[in-house]
Amino acid sequence: MSKPDLNVNIGKMKLKNPVMPASGCFGYGEEYASYFDLSRLGAIVVKGTTREPWPGNLPPRLAETSAGLLNAIGLQNPGAVEALAKIRTLAHYGVPVILNVAGHSADDYCEVIKFFAEEKAVEAFELNVSCPNLTAGGMAFGTDPEIVYRLTSRAKQLTDKTLIVKLSPNVTDIAAVALAAERGGADAVSLINTLLGMAIDISKKEPVLANVTGGLSGPAVKPVALRMVWQVSAAVDIPVIGMGGICCAADALEFILAGASAVAIGTALFTNPLTCLQAIDGITAYLEENVVATVKEIVGLARKNQAQKREENQCGKS
Amino acid sequence: MSKPDLNVNIGKMKLKNPVMPASGCFGYGEEYASYFDLSRLGAIVVKGTTREPWPGNLPPRLAETSAGLLNAIGLQNPGAVEALAKIRTLAHYGVPVILNVAGHSADDYCEVIKFFAEEKAVEAFELNVSCPNLTAGGMAFGTDPEIVYRLTSRAKQLTDKTLIVKLSPNVTDIAAVALAAERGGADAVSLINTLLGMAIDISKKEPVLANVTGGLSGPAVKPVALRMVWQVSAAVDIPVIGMGGICCAADALEFILAGASAVAIGTALFTNPLTCLQAIDGITAYLEENVVATVKEIVGLARKNQAQKREENQCGKS
Amino acid sequence: MVNYEILAHEEVAADAKYIVLAGKIAAVPGQFLQVRISETNDPLLRRPLSVHDCHENSFSLLYRIAGRGTAMLAQKKTGDNLNILGPLGKGFPHTTLPTALLVAGGIGVAPLFYLARCLAEKGKKVVFLFGARQAEALYRRRELAEIVSELHLATDNGSTGLHGPVTELLESFWEYQVKFEIYACGPALMLQEISRLAAGHDRDVHVSLETQLACGVGACLGCVVADRTQPGKYFRVCSEGPVFNSKVVF
């Protein structure tokens, strides 16, 4: 048998495998370049980037929780000009670069897209409308489907590149937000960003994070992320990039079986920088064991099996 | 110094300490009675109870996750008549019993309240409008402030007992739902119920739970629960009962410092049935170490400290 | 909830270990213990393991390394403590009959070993049918041979005993003249098959079931199996079981 085919398409991007690092956990690639061969990645997603440099939040910015991590980085980034220089150095890896786009307002996002629109080094934009450490009028940007729809449509008009909208899990109905992004012209949605959480230092009797609240990531959130990928992939027709707590190939496969066409790995990199590579190898091994020729065949397979089972049960009952 | 005073009031209830088991994790008390002296508890919260017996969901109903537990029990319970018999046997512990009330419709809830309204063995009702394993019109009951407001008002008219509304964390704005409950006449709110999650069995290629999705509880959810207690206790004037992942006194104290007047412990009991007692002892020790006379003094203390710090920073800046 | 010191911890096969703990527990055969694997929150839940044997001042467990929790358990060393909740659940029911037929599949031998010893000590004739994939998974069969009256083996690959499923060993016993009680523990499919065969001969079997547990004491309603005699009713495996009459669960 020949090696399983791990190719997936996200919008106009052709990825040689469905595994990428998650935004904000991989900088602009430079820090992890000495740990493994970045050319093996399906894509590289860089840090949330704004037009001008952003300082980020006051420290402390991190708190460890049970199987999770709270962060309140506040989108510290060097701004579009310096980011571009860093991204250009990634070109020789031959891996599509996805630019995570951030801002305070719709105009902010559009500025970033305009800046990179003609830039070959960037293949796709991921609109981060879901950073829990920023607020727009009291509530995070990405919680209102209408705002997400409008921002996506505006962004779509500015670029022919692949447009991904990154969804917030801090909502009642994530499928509704995903549908709004799709309607606005998104080529894909990615989820989940972090869950809004906090921690309190009982000896100091105050919040651990200077920002009070932070975003929860890591294995703790995996069940919630997986449920949302399941819901969203049932609702939209565009591809879903799944993430939230993936630590190994088995976790990645749960997301793919739930309906994700590709996956991103964030927090797990901090414990094991090789997680992406191990996930790629593990997915390959799984496809071989299950005699499946292409990873595309198992995208959403758990849903199909579940639907079939339900039908059988229904028949049995009637 | 005399022993710290652990008394708290929730509506008309006077609790001798702020620690209780969480609904659904303690049955009707009988199973844990042989493990410790139930009379030491601040209150006993019994399983979600409906007017008629409910069978619950098909198994498998459980899946373990990283520092968390997914359950899809589906509110299996013996119905009001048998529940009452069980609750009466708890009377001799001299601990207030809180009845967790469940149903498919507003009428269902009202039926249960009417049934127990004159029953001395029950001191309070906790309206479980947040079970993620049940849906009313596609979306869980407790996600719509208006529905919560109406249900609370109706329930309030049926009983003089303390009325608690248990909130769902699967919402964009939990404070809005809490305010709706308060407006409807709730004496307290309790939170969080479980986060909607799922798990997939990659060898069977289907969801682990027969119900597909389940409710996530345990230490994994603590940061989210704590953040919601912080937000809700800032928004409402009624007491907040905090829960979600509490495993020890330090965890319980985080919730109290965030603004909870009392706390409930669920999943941790499965690993350590003595968690409630150890939390009571640990809170007592903490108050002694910090030379605080009553637990009431530290309710929301982290918020006060935080507000003060912010003010100082503001002054420094201007 | 008591800490017990590990007196011995031995490999019985590449994928299974036998652990002896210091202390006295009042367990009947078929009961289980909720074993805490880690003091951290991962894994969060205790792991249920059957009482494998009981002595004056010690007791033992036999477990297969099935996943992460049991793999971590396998790392524990002599002298370490194991935190245990139990004994829990209802054990195998007593029998007034002089003969008992015990059927184990693989690690299903764990609770049946203790049952065999207790029945033998009461002077019953214990016929033990033991099947597994291969000889290595006929865990502790030598120690078992010393306890029981008859030991019949079967393996899927024919490496020891009958080449075939343990259920084939059963066939000759339906014609048996004396009455006997049947107890079984093993994979769900094996139990189902035995129950089906037994039902064909109008017999029932005391089967010990495994489901995913959380509390282990009957409080959470997570571990249930359907009551086949009453639609919409469930049994809690942890507290109403783990031993059930095959007729009510299959």
Next chain:
Amino acid sequence: MVNYEILAHEEVAADAKYIVLAGKIAAVPGQFLQVRISETNDPLLRRPLSVHDCHENSFSLLYRIAGRGTAMLAQKKTGDNLNILGPLGKGFPHTTLPTALLVAGGIGVAPLFYLARCLAEKGKKVVFLFGARQAEALYRRRELAEIVSELHLATDNGSTGLHGPVTELLESFWEYQVKFEIYACGPALMLQEISRLAAGHDRDVHVSLETQLACGVGACLGCVVADRTQPGKYFRVCSEGPVFNSKVVF
């Protein structure tokens, strides 16, 4: 990411341990290692520990049991493996001066021990000021005494050396005739005080800082401290530090 075998693991005080690992690492003094505590997801993050000493075929760590992670580390036994990422960060800068003053507070001795050895081996005069709450927390002071030119001790409770803070020991040195480099590691408040005193004499100090880390390699921007010379700018402790010039961080 490499597994290193534990060759020795000793208590140096009730709350601190010293661990020797087999293997070669190319670390300069002041660099640290990200140590994996558990193979499970709790605790999730690695724990940063400084390189305490380096030999031909081994290296060592010295750590205080500060919480859950270090308490779990303390359970590891000789022969166990420790999974390590690193060496990471920038170490202490070299000095062209012939004399170095090293100031440690409690467990702050961890990275300064290796620095002291390297400086001594280069023929520098190493004056070591070591303060702690009580004598017991002057970890490995006997081994240190064999390396340095001068060792001055101070304890908060007066149980050994000067009765008072280590910063008091500093005072006499400002009048010193020869020029010297200053390196310090210890509690934040101590470092701040030393920096303040040094600034008063127009001197700067190379301080090694501790913050909560996640990635340890500069990718997550979680571990930052403010750059006092540029408002709104931050340094990453893990990759731009952990050693900084006191003037830019205090």
